[in-house]
Amino acid sequence: MYPLIHQTPLITSETTNRIVGKKVYFKMENQQKTGAFKIRGALNKMMQLPENLRRQGVITASAGNHAQGVAYAAKRSNIKATIYMPKHTPINKINATKAYGAEVVLTGVNFDEAYKASLVEQKSTGKIYIHPFDDYDVMAGQGTIALEFLNEVKDLDTIIVPVGGGGLISGIAVAAKSINPTIKVIGVQSSYASPIFRAFHNIQQTKSNVGTTIAEGIAVQNPGQKTLPIIEKFVDDIVTVSDSEIAGSILYMLERNKTLVEGAGAAAIAALFSYSQQIRSKHCGIIVSGGNIDLQQMTSIQNLAQNHYVQTG
Known part of the structure; x- marks a missing residue:
């Protein structure tokens, strides 16, 4: 696929490392062509x-x-x-x-x-x-992110991935574990759209489990028929984050790392902050999946983030 796509940069932040107590690497797919992975x-x-x-x-x-x-x-x-x-x-x-x-x-x-x-x-x-996630060729394409990641960070022990229908995390999990079988892969869904979280943890599905969320890019009603078995086999855990936690992470990335991230792209960052104590990792990778945010949302994002702004002092 190269040179039609970018090998996206990795960034680190000493502030982030200090807050969560681990070395963190952000894979900046918001800087990919078209603004997303x-x-x-x-x-x-x-x-x-x-x-x-x-x-x-x-x-x-x-x-x-x-x-x-x-x-x-x-x-x-x-x-x-x-x-x-x-x-x-x-x-x-x-x-x-x-x-x-x-x-x-x-x-x-x-x-x-x-x-x-x-x-x-x-x-x-x-x-x-061309299915957005439930297709093996599509999953394989997304998995190239893990190949790039592990080529640059040899001792990466955990990758946190936003999850909608599951194509991204399926490709990443298979690729990453083919290189390092002990690496942990953790998925993140919005608490307002969490069908894969529910399926993964055997929580009864309901028709009302998908609502409006600022992470519209991962607001999918049903798990993929092809992605879910891969997730159940290769992924270690799925967690959820709230819209206010996502909003706080959008502002954090904008203020601390000078980069604009959309709601879905901030989900893995929100999980890093919310579950930092539970995530046992020394070298943790974060998939910043996209940056195509509607700037008209920024006022509502600021309001949402009031209770979950990440303190850096």
Whole structure:
């Protein structure tokens, strides 16, 4: 996939290390092309398609970052892409997707409704579906993050990963444990959208367990059929964080590390602070998965963060 994607930088922070009592490495996928890790999986999937299937065009559904990844990969491959997105997707993500040349269809109040609508068109048109997470080629593309991470930090013992449908953590867990079987992989979901947390811990599923969250990029209603068995086999734990904890982490990264992170991208950071005592690690990796935040959210993020601002003094 190189040079069509960046090998994203790692950053460290002595302040963060002091607060949590461990050496922390941030993998900055918010600095990836299209502003998020999703380009990796989308591009890897696209590159597997033979020419006759490319001519049919591709279709997908996304809350934003996967949309941009598919649109970018399709543009570079001269493939027509159609993207279904929820109506309430941040406008910056919609505009960015259109800018790459994709056709955008806004429908539904969440990812799952947009996904169902996209399947209807896929069946009627025969376009190739590029699933945002429940596809082995997509998972493998996301797993390249772990390869880069462990190549740079040989003694990494833990990786904390944001989780929506599970494609990112599946790829990372398989790749990381193929290199170091003893490494711990911990997933993080929003407490307002936690189907994989519930499945992992055998908590009864309910239809009301997905609500509105500032981490809209990981607000998925159901675990992937392909990702969940991988998670159950290779992932060590799944935890949840609140919107106020996520908001506090967004402000922390902005003020201390001078970098802008979206809600989903801050989930793993929030878990680092909230569970630092429980996470037994000396060298801990954090996946900062994306930076495509709607700046109009910043006032509400500041209000949410009041009770969970990370004190650095």
